[in-house]
Amino acid sequence: MKEINELILEDGFLYSTQHEWVNSEAESVRIGITDYAQDQLGEIVFVELPEVGATFAKEDEFGTVESVKAVSELYMPIDGEVAAVNTALEDAPELVNQQPYKDGWIIDVRPSDPSQLKTLLSKDAYLDLLKGTEK
C-alpha cells in the first residue's frame, strides 16, 4: 500500500469524496478512480460498466470495480448522461491499476448541470481529505 506522499494526484483534475476523479477539459467530462482508490482495492479483475446513454444522478451507483479481495461501487460525482464507456477495461481491467488517470478511465459523462463541478474537491482539498482518512 502506498503512503500518502507516494500517491499520484493529477493537477487540474477535480475529485470526489468517494475517490473518483473528474477531468472536465472537453465538452463531456471523463471520470475514473483515483490512485488512492486503485491502491486500496489492489489487483483489479473486473469493472462493471454502465450502458452508454444511461442517466444517473449525483451519488448514484453507476458501476462496480472488483479486485481479488473486494468489490466497490462507483458513484457519480455529478448528474449526467453516459456518453462513452472505456470498453478496453472489459479485457484489461488492470489498466485501472496501471494508469488510473489515463488508459484506466471509466466513463465519459455529459453533465446535466455543469455548475455541480464546483462542488467537487480540488487536488489540495482531496489531499487534505486523504490525510484526514489516514488519521
Next chain:
Amino acid sequence: MRYIPHTEEEITSMMEAVGVDSLDELFSDIPESCHRKNELALPEALTEWELDDHIRQLAGSMPASSEYKSFIGAGSYSHFIPAVIPYLLGRSEFSTAYTPYQPEISQGTLHAIYEYQTLVSRLLGMEIANASMYDGATALAEALLMAIRITKKDDVAISMAVHPDYRRVIEAYFRPTGYTIHYLPYGKDGRTMYDTIPEKTEPACVAVQSPNFFGCMEEVAGIAGILNEQKTLLIVSFTEPLAYGLYKTPGELGADIACGEGQSLGIPRSYGGPGLGLFSSKEKYMRYMPGRIVGQTTDRRSNRGFVLTLSTREQHIRREKATSNICSNQSLCALTACMYMATAGQTGMRELARLNYDKSEYLKEELGNAGFRIPFSSPSFNEFVVEFPEGFEDLHRHLLKKKIFAGLPLEPYYPELKNHCLMCATETNKKEDMDRLVREVK
C-alpha cells in the same frame, strides 16, 4: 467428523473449566420466562430393532414403498441407484454435515465439487456451473433474480407449464422485492404460448421448463433467437435432467441460464427431499451467478489445486449487495450426482434416457389404444398427460387400495384439467406392471 454425544464426565469437566456448578447455571442468561416448565411429550425410547421395525411400518404404509407400483413423477423420479453410490457416500470423509471449503484441509471435497461442476456443464451443454443450490425450485427463483440483475429490468415472464410448486417458491422469493411476474399460458399442445409475452414490457427473462410439468418438450430454439435481440434472457428449467441424454441440451437450444432439479441423478426420492439444485449459465454472466464456485489453480510449488473462486459475489465479502444469500451448497447431493454421472458415463446416460423414453412411449401408446385421450401431442420424455372419463378420482383411489399409484391428478394444480392425470414411466417400471395398470383402468 463424528457425532458422539458428550458423556456425563465430559460435561462435568467442561463445567469445571468454565467455572459453573450446573447446566442451569450455564444457561442462566436465558430469562426464566423462556424456560420450559413441563417435560417434552416424547414417547419412551426404543431399542434399535424396535425403532427399525417402527420405521419400516411407517414406510410400508405409504405408496412410496416398494410394494406399490407407482407411476408418479411430477418433479421427483424413480431411478435405479447403482450400489457403488451409497457405498462411496457412506465414507466419513464425505458424509459430514458441513462442507469444509478451506483449501488447506479440503482438497478432496473441492476437487469433487469441481468435477461435479464440469459434469453439470456438460450434461446441460452450458459453459459454466456453480457448486449447486438447495433444489430445483430455489435454483429457478435465483435464476430469475440473476436475469433481473443482468438486464436491470424488473419483470419476468414464466410459463404456466413450470412446476406449480416451483412457481409458489418463486412467488415467495418475489413477494418482498416488488418485481412483477407475467405468466405465459400453455396451448393446446401442452407447450408455452410465447406470443402472450407482453410486447412493450420486454421482460428481464422468459423462463420455461423443458420437459415441462406436463412432460412436453418445449419449443425452445425458435424463441431463443427472438429474445436475444430484445435483450431478454432465456432461462431453461427442468425437473428431469435425464431427458438431456436424449434431447437437445439447454445450451444447444440457446439458453442463457439453465437450472433445475438434480434428484434424478442418483438421489433417492426420500419422501420429497433433500433435492439438488443444478445451476449453470453462459460464462459472460458468471459474476452475476448465485452460489459458490470452485476453480482450479496451482499452489506455489505448481501443484494442481482447487479453491473457491469469484467469491466477491458472495455475502461474506459483498454483504447486502451479494448476488444471493446462499453461502453454501448441497454438497453431499452434488457429490452423489457427480458419482452417478461418472458411473453412467455419456453412453450410459444416453441409454438410460432412451430406456425412459421407450417405457413411457409404450405406456402412452397402450393407454391410447385402450381408448383414453392423450390431450397434448407434443413430444415427451418419461411423463405425459392422460385424460380419463368422469369419475377418475374414484378409480384412482380404488387403484391405490390395490397398491397401484396411477399418476398425479392435475385438477388441484390446474382446475381446467379435470380428470387429467400426469403419468410417469421410468426404467424402473416393468412392462407387466404397465400392462396391469392399463387393464385396471380400462
